Amino acid sequence: MSPVKLITAFGSPFAHRAEVALALKGVPFELITEDLYNKSELLLRHNPIHKTVPVLLHDDRTVSESLLIVEYVDEAFDGPRILPADPYDRAMARFWAHFVENKVSKPFWMSFWTEGEVREGFVKEAREMLAVLEAQLDGKRFFGGESLGLVDIAAIGLMGSDDEFPALRRWVKEYTSHEAVKKCTPDAQKLIAYFVENEEKYQQIAKATL
Amino acid sequence: MSPPVKLIGAFGSPFVHRAEAALRLKGVPYEFINEDLEKKSELLLKHNPIHKKVPVLLHGDRTICESLVIVEYIDEAFDGPALLPSDPSDRAAARFWAHFLDQKCGRPLWISLWTEGELQKGFVKETKENLALLEAQLDGKKFFGGDSVGYLDIALSLLAHWVGVFEEVTGVSLVGDEYPALRRWAKDYTSNEAVKLCLPSREHIASYATAMKDNFKLMAMAMLQQ
Numbered sequence: 001m002s003p004v005k006l007i008t009a010f011g012s013p014f015a016h017r018a019e020v021a022l023a024l025k026g027v028p029f030e031l032i033t034e035d036l037y038n039k040s041e042l043l044l045r046h047n048p049i050h051k052t053v054p055v056l057l058h059d060d061r062t063v064s065e066s067l068l069i070v071e072y073v074d075e076a077f078d079g080p081r082i083l084p085a086d087p088y089d090r091a092m093a094r095f096w097a098h099f100v101e102n103k104v105s106k107p108f109w110m111s112f113w114t115e116g117e118v119r120e121g122f123v124k125e126a127r128e129m130l131a132v133l134e135a136q137l138d139g140k141r142f143f144g145g146e147s148l149g150l151v152d153i154a155a156i157g158l159m160g161s162d163d164e165f166p167a168l169r170r171w172v173k174e175y176t177s178h179e180a181v182k183k184c185t186p187d188a189q190k191l192i193a194y195f196v197e198n199e200e201k202y203q204q205i206a207k208a209t210l
Numbered sequence: 211m212s213p214p215v216k217l218i219g220a221f222g223s224p225f226v227h228r229a230e231a232a233l234r235l236k237g238v239p240y241e242f243i244n245e246d247l248e249k250k251s252e253l254l255l256k257h258n259p260i261h262k263k264v265p266v267l268l269h270g271d272r273t274i275c276e277s278l279v280i281v282e283y284i285d286e287a288f289d290g291p292a293l294l295p296s297d298p299s300d301r302a303a304a305r306f307w308a309h310f311l312d313q314k315c316g317r318p319l320w321i322s323l324w325t326e327g328e329l330q331k332g333f334v335k336e337t338k339e340n341l342a343l344l345e346a347q348l349d350g351k352k353f354f355g356g357d358s359v360g361y362l363d364i365a366l367s368l369l370a371h372w373v374g375v376f377e378e379v380t381g382v383s384l385v386g387d388e389y390p391a392l393r394r395w396a397k398d399y400t401s402n403e404a405v406k407l408c409l410p411s412r413e414h415i416a417s418y419a420t421a422m423k424d425n426f427k428l429m430a431m432a433m434l435q436q
Binding site for chain 1: 260269272274275276279280282283286287298299301302305306309310314343
């Protein structure tokens with residue numbers, strides 16, 4: 001049986017989701033780091049449609065899309081549950097993970113890489129969405145309850161520290177001090193240096209999507 | 211006894227159909243509550259305050275929104291034939307292609323149907339490339355799910371029924387003879403005993419699309435700006 005391999009890219013919050021899922025399950029894996037400005041044959045072969053990271057290689061199987069990888073890891077390996085057992089709780093986890101993915105991510109990231117009035121618009125939108133997430137935490141330690149779940153994994157990378165959202169701030173601390181997550185978090189200094197180095201690229205990407 | 215099941219929907223919606231097809235295939239009795247999407251009800255806004263969309267499934271005191279989330283819930287909460295495959299890798303693949311339709315195919319498909327000229331040609335090309343990928347996924351099988359209708363067939367049902375009607379209304383040909391597997395699949399899907407019961411008629415879809423033609427064109431133009 002060949003080992004599990006994860007094609008990733010430094011600083012990618014999407015790849016991070018897949019790493020955390022594997023770490024939670026205690027699955028040993030090999031990390032293959034991609035240069036997204038110079039994509040490898042391996043990546044293009046295994047994810048020809050989207051050409052993005054992360055991509056999970058498990059024996060002869062390939063799984064792409066970060067949240068699908070998380071569900072796959074939950075179903076294919078033993079270990080603590082990432083999605084709850086109850087069908088309704090699972091539906092809620094999926095709903096909120098999609099909410100984070102589709103409604104929160106874009107305005108959040110765009111608010112960093114745009115300027116002026118456009119930025120103000122994204123900041124406002126991100127705040128409204130974060131307020132909804134804040135309400136969802138509702139006194140729980142994690143979105144998943146007592147333990148890390150799908151929604152927690154989906155939401156990481158989105159939070160800065162914002163005084164408006166005390167529950168989210170507390171959640172960030174809980175999340176980043178979790179054993180499994182600590183194994184995966186890239187060194188903060190390295191990450192900041194990476195974003196600074198590539199700031200112009202991100203700003204261009206942001207402009208192109210407007 | 212299981213608590214009652216109600217589905218808030220809008221007659222004719224392919225997303226609502228996904229939920230209904232899942233309920234029918236599982237043999238779950240339900241009450242259909244038809245929504246006027248131009249004048250959304252208190253009930254809908256209460257149960258789906260975030261997206262304000264149909265379908266919404268009410269199962270006892272539980273509320274589930276989003277068509278694909280509803281389909282997975284129905285598969286997990288009720289007995290009956292499995293809609294998703296049992297193998298984790300096959301499940302991931304089914305979910306992947308369902309997302310592919312919603313996130314990658316939707317926009318170029320709509321623009322292909324409801325715009326004209328040079329720009330439209332590029333989107334037709336893109337749509338045909340997407341269709342070719344789906345054609346390849348059928349790979350000799352009767353349904354995307356294998357021998358019987360499953361999650362991915364339900365997710366792709368827009369292609370089996372609605373697109374054909376839109377092609378007639380607009381005169382744009384998309385799912386042509388170069389997709390024999392998809393065309394055969396569309397016939398098999400729409401003639402399935404359980405699915406038939408919740409498919410809106412072609413006449414209904416055609417008259418709705420004709421009435422909404424100008425709106426649909428505006429929507430397509432707006433998508434072009436995105």
